[in-house]
Amino acid sequence: MIPRRVKMAVAAVGGVVAIVVALYAIGVIGVPTATVADPGDWESVDENETEVVTTVTVNNPNPLGIGLGRAVVVDYDLQLNNVVVAEGRTTNLSAPPGESTATVRTDIQNAKLAPWWRSFVRENETVRIGVDATVEIDAGISAEQSVSFGPRVELDNRTPVIDGLSRAANRTEGTYGVNTPTGTVGYEIERAWATWGPVNESRTTVRYHYVIRNPNRVPIPAVPDGFSVELIANDVGLLQGDASAISPRTVGRDETIPPRETQTVVFDVAMDNDRIDDWFRSHVRRDELTTMESRMRLLFEVAGRQIRVPQDGPSTYACDVQTAILVDNETSDTTCASTVGGTE
Structure with a gap:
């Protein structure tokens, strides 16, 4: 038998969620939005990894911030010649009221560079670049935005x-x-x-x-x-x-x-x-x-x-x-x- 206190706590949480959903529905609380500002930049480089950083901009129109955990989730991957050389997920982002930015860090996977080199040579040394990023916000009402950069082509007709x-x-x-x-x-x-x-x-x-x-x-x-x-x-x-x-x-x-x-x-x-x-x-x-x-x-x-x-x-x-x-x-x-x- 479930204790009465537990039942009351569950009911209270359910009531809060219902209120949040209702406030979103009538426009009292706005749905936060997010976007990825650029395809990324190189950061630190050492013998084990090459780091890529990109900036996420979150606009939270509400007076309250969005907590940590899975509230803001960012998936990012970098493709070179259709080989995903860097990919990762960041889940520890928060969104205070108003506009804020956060840095997402991903590492180049050294094991993927040999497959990329193979494709690079087979494609006559053309470099094809693509970046895909998805930002998901879960704050009572979920919102998701996908951003792609590219494909861009470099060294076309040059070997x-x-x-x-x-x-x-x-x-x-x-x-x-x-x-x-x-x-x-x-x-x-x-x-x-x-x-x-x-x-x-x-x-x-x-x-x-x-x-x-x-x-x-x-x-x-x-x-x-x-x-x-x-x-x-x-x-x-x-x-x-x-x-x-x-x-x-x-x-x-x-x-x-x-x-x-x-x-x-x-x-x-x-x-x-x-x-x-x-x-x-x-x-x-x-x-x-x-x-x-x-x-x-x-x-x-x-x-x-x-x-x-x-x-x-x-x-x-x-x-x-x-x-x-x-x-x-x-x-x-x-x-x-x-x-x-x-x-x-």
Whole structure:
């Protein structure tokens, strides 16, 4: 049997709720409203998380405030290339009488950056940005408002990452040779460029295309014996590969180029992309600016002699990339010169 005091308390609470609903109905008490002011801003960045903050504005037309708990609930998510990289719910907001603002904090989930990178590369380095936020007020009468920002598109028709890698390959073009007991033996690299190959959440493949002429009287190896490529982004080794990562596509690993003939040699270089989150944090710290440097070098062995391409050290190419995902008063741009690179 329920005690009489409990029955009285329940009845009293029910009566208060009924009165509140009635006051809303006749217009004595207004329904609070809320909105999200902007898509968000970057806040603190450390080794474990990248924080996003956004501002919620609540207008409470009543003389009494709305209490803590689930009275004001905010759901927020940030999508990059249709991958939700940050999402969260804030429930500890209050709304005093009049207009007030509150800050909602959400963290970038590092585990989601690799799936985003995969989509970024597959979409030819286009950045698609979307923000969804929902504010729910429960103060006797519930009110809800949903706000979306975007989708916005950045770096459309620009491919700065593969362009940087491709430019480094361009700079290996030229004539290279060494002296041997039977005369000079060498390579003529007529053209060189890079495109994206397959990419998944753990590995990124860069596809290198080399048009090589054999000016000699003897065959020469088509595939380099040594190879190094590196993409440094804000001092972070974003992509790195060596000869062990090479997979020839158009020739066998031991195939040669006949004398006086020209051949297009295509080979894939698979590189781990386990430092995407390190680079992304550095990009945010610099107000979404990245300085990239691509480095590349090949090594061929002919008649027991080594031919280094380039001879004096790796070919290098440096350029900048600016985005404006959550940076105010900025536009996306790049100084990376366009090449024939892209996604195959």
